[in-house]
Amino acid sequence: MAYPYKRFRELILAYYDRHRRQLPWRATKDPYHIWLSEVILQQTRVDQGLGYYLNFVQRFERVEDLAAAKIERIYKYWEGLGYYNRATKLHKTAQRIVREYGGKFPRSADELITLPGIGPYTAAAIASICYDEPIAVLDTNVVRVLSRVYGLQEDFGRAAGKKAFGQLADQLLDVHRPGDYNQGVMEFGALICRPKKPKCTQCSLNQYCRARILHLQEELPIKRKKIPKRHRFFYYFLICVGDHIIIRQRTHRDIWKGLYELPYIESDQVPSNTQIKRCLKSWGIHHYQDICASDLKYKQTLSHRYVHARFFELKAKNIRQNAGLYLINTKNLSTFAFPKLLNWFFKKKLLILE
DNA sequence: AAGGCGGGGAA
DNA sequence: TTCCCAGCCTT
Numbered sequence: 591m592a593y594p595y596k597r598f599r600e601l602i603l604a605y606y607d608r609h610r611r612q613l614p615w616r617a618t619k620d621p622y623h624i625w626l627s628e629v630i631l632q633q634t635r636v637d638q639g640l641g642y643y644l645n646f647v648q649r650f651e652r653v654e655d656l657a658a659a660k661i662e663r664i665y666k667y668w669e670g671l672g673y674y675n676r677a678t679k680l681h682k683t684a685q686r687i688v689r690e691y692g693g694k695f696p697r698s699a700d701e702l703i704t705l706p707g708i709g710p711y712t713a714a715a716i717a718s719i720c721y722d723e724p725i726a727v728l729d730t731n732v733v734r735v736l737s738r739v740y741g742l743q744e745d746f747g748r749a750a751g752k753k754a755f756g757q758l759a760d761q762l763l764d765v766h767r768p769g770d771y772n773q774g775v776m777e778f779g780a781l782i783c784r785p786k787k788p789k790c791t792q793c794s795l796n797q798y799c800r801a802r803i804l805h806l807q808e809e810l811p812i813k814r815k816k817i818p819k820r821h822r823f824f825y826y827f828l829i830c831v832g833d834h835i836i837i838r839q840r841t842h843r844d845i846w847k848g849l850y851e852l853p854y855i856e857s858d859q860v861p862s863n864t865q866i867k868r869c870l871k872s873w874g875i876h877h878y879q880d881i882c883a884s885d886l887k888y889k890q891t892l893s894h895r896y897v898h899a900r901f902f903e904l905k906a907k908n909i910r911q912n913a914g915l916y917l918i919n920t921k922n923l924s925t926f927a928f929p930k931l932l933n934w935f936f937k938k939k940l941l942i943l944e
Numbered sequence: 945a946a947g948g949c950g951g952g953g954a955a
Numbered sequence: 956t957t958c959c960c961a962g963c964c965t966t
Binding site: 627628629630631632633634635636638639673675676679706707708709710711712715727729730731732772773776777779780785786816843891 | 956960961962
Binding site: 634638671673674747749786787814817844845847890892894 | 945950951952953955
């Protein structure tokens, strides 16, 4: 047998009431704050997003402040969080809330989901938490908990799986406390029914948990096969012009879109001298001295790729300003791709960033 | 249906 | 190293 839906509800709510973490967005039902927290937490751990959330609510107190802000400033506060597309959508949605909704968030999940950056999960989360709409959220925590407790061996990545989990979730939902119930399942999934080494001995649902009975805790939920990682090699140029350096903004559809970075050549091999010269010329740099390869090599393992970086330094004079290339004072504010690396690099060069 | 989009923590 | 995280969007 498996848990009756009613019993599941009760146990989840009991767990949440007793063990939930005190988090700043749990002390409010203000849709602006809930929305902010939910977007920040998309594919992001609570620990990692918490500081960003606090910065945002402090710097942008109301949705009007966010709507009126320059996108560069929003990027700056988003710097290092990843999935930078979210920052763009955050700005767009804030502006639509102010312009089309008079600063008030729409109250239904159906309307919320039409806003940029708000999908099925976020819409359901805001509607249930802020307005008590009886709608179940489905995030990775919920999918994991349901798949284990009810032994649901469907792939949520497939249409059939979405349907199966959706139906189960709808029936389990506590319609009287939808917000608490939703957060309760997620909290339970994050702290007890974890992906690895779930705490089954402390679990208040271990009695009839299908996965535990069948020893399938580590096998569930069923996942799609993973995508192989790709290697990418970036050869960056630190070009000093007096006390300025040259940066440019990534505009094409690719990783780090919208962020600033040093000019670079992407290639599987170390670029040759003639290759470098040709590139510098295309960037409007004709006069320079001392191209020296820095001994700094950098490797970063991201979710879907390996990033290898190598640096060349040179001094230039009389550069021609052309589109897409910026001269900035090294003290200036910009939003960088992998900022930690560049901060470290500039510090080493005794230049100060910020 | 599949793939792109990040950075960090944990094992 | 690999896996995973309060998902969304485009193709």
